[in-house]
Amino acid sequence: xxxxxxxxxxxxxxxxxxxxxxxxxxxxxxxxxxxxxxxxxxxxxxxxxxxxxxxxxxxxxxxxxxxxxxxxxxxxxxxxxxxxxxxxxxxxxxxxxxxxxxxxxxxxxxxxxxxxxxxxxxxxxxxxxxxxxxxxxxxxxxxxxxxxxxxxxxxxxxxxxxxxxxxxxxxxxxxxxxxxxxxxxxxxxxxxxxxxxxxxxxxxxxxxxxxxxxxxxxxxxxxxxxxxxxxxxxxxxxxxxxxxxxxxxxxxxxxxxxxxxxxxxxxxxxxxxxxxxxxxxxxxxxxxxxxxxxxxxxxxxxxxxxxxxxxxxxxxxxxxxxxxxxxxxxxxxxxxxxxxxxxxxxxxxxxxxxxxxxxxxxxxxxxxxxxxxxxxxxxxxxxxxxxxxxxxxxxxxxxxxxxxxxxxxxxxxxxxxxxxxxxxxxxxxxxxxxxxxxxxxxxxxxxxxxxxxxxxxxxxxxxxxxxxxxxxxxxxxxxxxxxxxxxxxxxxxx
Amino acid sequence: xxxxxxxxxxxxxxxxxxxxxxxxxxxxxxxxxxxxxxxxxxxxxxxxxxxxxxxxxxxxxxxxxxxxxxxxxxxxxxxxxxxxxxxxxxxxxxxxxxxxxxxxxxxxxxxxxxxxxxxxxxxxxxxxxxxxxxxxxxxxxxxxxxxxxxxxxxxxxxxxxxxxxxxxxxxxxxxxxxxxxxx
Numbered sequence: 001x002x003x004x005x006x007x008x009x010x011x012x013x014x015x016x017x018x019x020x021x022x023x024x025x026x027x028x029x030x031x032x033x034x035x036x037x038x039x040x041x042x043x044x045x046x047x048x049x050x051x052x053x054x055x056x057x058x059x060x061x062x063x064x065x066x067x068x069x070x071x072x073x074x075x076x077x078x079x080x081x082x083x084x085x086x087x088x089x090x091x092x093x094x095x096x097x098x099x100x101x102x103x104x105x106x107x108x109x110x111x112x113x114x115x116x117x118x119x120x121x122x123x124x125x126x127x128x129x130x131x132x133x134x135x136x137x138x139x140x141x142x143x144x145x146x147x148x149x150x151x152x153x154x155x156x157x158x159x160x161x162x163x164x165x166x167x168x169x170x171x172x173x174x175x176x177x178x179x180x181x182x183x184x185x186x187x188x189x190x191x192x193x194x195x196x197x198x199x200x201x202x203x204x205x206x207x208x209x210x211x212x213x214x215x216x217x218x219x220x221x222x223x224x225x226x227x228x229x230x231x232x233x234x235x236x237x238x239x240x241x242x243x244x245x246x247x248x249x250x251x252x253x254x255x256x257x258x259x260x261x262x263x264x265x266x267x268x269x270x271x272x273x274x275x276x277x278x279x280x281x282x283x284x285x286x287x288x289x290x291x292x293x294x295x296x297x298x299x300x301x302x303x304x305x306x307x308x309x310x311x312x313x314x315x316x317x318x319x320x321x322x323x324x325x326x327x328x329x330x331x332x333x334x335x336x337x338x339x340x341x342x343x344x345x346x347x348x349x350x351x352x353x354x355x356x357x358x359x360x361x362x363x364x365x366x367x368x369x370x371x372x373x374x375x376x377x378x379x380x381x382x383x384x385x386x387x388x389x390x391x392x393x394x395x396x397x398x399x400x401x402x403x404x405x406x407x408x409x410x411x412x413x414x415x416x417x418x419x420x421x422x423x424x425x426x427x428x429x430x431x432x433x434x435x436x437x438x439x440x441x442x443x444x445x446x447x448x449x450x451x452x453x454x455x456x457x458x459x460x461x462x463x464x465x466x467x468x469x470x471x472x473x474x475x476x477x478x479x480x481x482x483x484x485x486x487x488x489x490x491x492x493x494x
Numbered sequence: 495x496x497x498x499x500x501x502x503x504x505x506x507x508x509x510x511x512x513x514x515x516x517x518x519x520x521x522x523x524x525x526x527x528x529x530x531x532x533x534x535x536x537x538x539x540x541x542x543x544x545x546x547x548x549x550x551x552x553x554x555x556x557x558x559x560x561x562x563x564x565x566x567x568x569x570x571x572x573x574x575x576x577x578x579x580x581x582x583x584x585x586x587x588x589x590x591x592x593x594x595x596x597x598x599x600x601x602x603x604x605x606x607x608x609x610x611x612x613x614x615x616x617x618x619x620x621x622x623x624x625x626x627x628x629x630x631x632x633x634x635x636x637x638x639x640x641x642x643x644x645x646x647x648x649x650x651x652x653x654x655x656x657x658x659x660x661x662x663x664x665x666x667x668x669x670x671x672x673x674x675x676x677x
Contacts, residue, residue, distance in 0.1 A: 053672035184558035189547045219604035388638030389656040404674045446561045454554045
């Protein structure tokens with residue numbers, strides 16, 4: 001593995017196009033991440049079509065750069081305009097904005113950047129340390145275990161989605177149903193096509209993701225006129241005082257550890273990681289009352305956790321083929337376009353791909369640090385761009401990007417349909433990400449259940465094999481737990 | 495690393511009850527959603543039941559209808575739960591529905607956007623991507639600029655010119671860099 005990684009690293013270093021794509025990915029990622037209303041997932045979804053024309057290595061360099069940089073970008077608007085660019089930056093604003101109002105905007109941005117870098121490196125280390133171990137365990141898995149782990153992943157993803165767990169599960173079921181549209185790969189019978197020829201190839205994952213994450217957000221953004229933003233424009237001192245910075249190292253390391261491990265749990269989420277990290281530091285602090293008043297501890301703790309999640313979320317993706325979050329679900333879509341389905345076999349048959357993921361993430365973190373240090377004040381200016389221009393550009397990217405998947409206007413219609421559904425789901429408070437998780441995991445789940453039933457003749461294989469049984473029980477527990485919570489809450493209130 | 499906010503209770507129990515109006519809205523939401531899901535489930539179940547290919551015997555393989563059947567059962571049960579929950583909530587607040595069942599004003603601009611994208615798709619074969627993209631961008635940039643800043647000329651011009659340039663850049667990037675055959 002080490003040799004492959006070193007080889008991939010050298011290969012990237014002598015590829016100016018690849019390096020250039022990494023730099024472009026970081027710049028665009030920071031800018032989109034910084035814009036309120038454009039989440040990291042949306043950034044990745046709308047930029048994904050640009051990677052279609054690239055080879056796999058370069059597309060990974062570009063997409064990982066967008067992925068990692070957009071997560072950091074969210075902190076810029078959190079600090080300067082008190083609106084988190086991405087949900088992961090939601091806690092950063094609590095101390096970031098007050099600190100900026102004290103005239104320390106530049107230092108706040110630098111703290112966020114340094115914490116993000118250290119967090120990113122921690123996540124990366126966890127990825128290269130843990131992924132081979134998980135993959136080697138997963139190599140002994142057979143169809144029942146794969147079916148069970150897919151079910152477990154889907155349950156967890158629905159459970160941890162924002163809003164109602166019950167509606168999250170319904171969303172997951174809808175996603176699984178959508179994944180069955182088109183020819184059944186085993187029997188060649190067409191399902192739910194209703195005589196519409198383009199449906200026989202199924203509903204594309206990329207147009208669906210672009211619709212749900214991109215179009216739905218644009219539709220929501222144009223409901224009302226844009227907010228009048230009170231931006232802090234004065235960015236004077238960039239480098240914080242050394243004495244202050246050096247006492248923040250332990251906080252940064254604790255935050256990174258929390259983020260990396262929380263990120264590795266499928267769907268546990270950056271929002272959970274940043275909240276945990278912030279709460280932990282507040283609890284440990286001698287002056288907890290100072291949190292929320294603009295202290296660097298309140299920026300470093302969540303930002304380190306936020307970025308270390310990136311590496312963590314990639315672990316279930318490359319080892320089990322289960323998206324760690326909505327962004328890795330979109331990444332899986334990109335890999336499918338390139339003819340790759342991630343899973344434990346990656347470490348045997350596509351070691352070069354795993355190596356390029358490692359290298360891409362590392363480079364993305366380093367390039368974000370360099371560009372952030374020199375360009376933060378310029379990136380901040382993007383917040384002053386007119387909203388109509390940005391929203392129109394995003395919508396156009398969604399349209400042309402969806403067309404680009406198969407050069408088909410039908411995919412644009414599919415994207416629009418998912419956009420409308422996503423918008424309506426947002427309106428009624430139904431989480432949208434589980435639909436995409438269902439679409440990603442659906443074929444995997446169906447294939448493995450059916451294969452198990454053909455091989456073993458009945459359902460006993462799922463309960464007789466210990467790993468499969470344990471995963472099914474865990475899935476059931478995740479489904480039943482919210483019900484127990486309701487009963488418990490009702491008992492306490494009566 | 496999902497961009498979520500962590501787990502919450504099931505529908506209808508998310509968050510403390512925010513008064514009769516909130517409960518009425520929640521009840522209406524659950525009932526409406528439940529009915530839509532139940533209707534869709536019935537329609538899809540009917541399409542499976544009447545499809546001879548789906549009902550064939552494939553030996554040891556449970557067949558193409560296997561997973562859709564299970565999912566439709568689950569979806570149906572979920573829909574019924576939502577309907578019952580909605581009815582119970584609305585009964586509790588004596589069927590006091592929200593003042594506006596559907597906020598038409600709020601949805602009017604998104605509805606216009608959806609219509610314009612349908613128009614975009616319809617016009618592309620005749621006018622080509624570049625012309626339609628320019629038209630789409632400029633009209634929307636002007637519309638949104640008016641929504642944001644009224645009839646102020648400067649922001650309107652900036653958005654208009656900026657959007658046209660971005661549309662050209664996107665067209666060129668996809669056509670020249672990626673090689674997508676945009677007509």
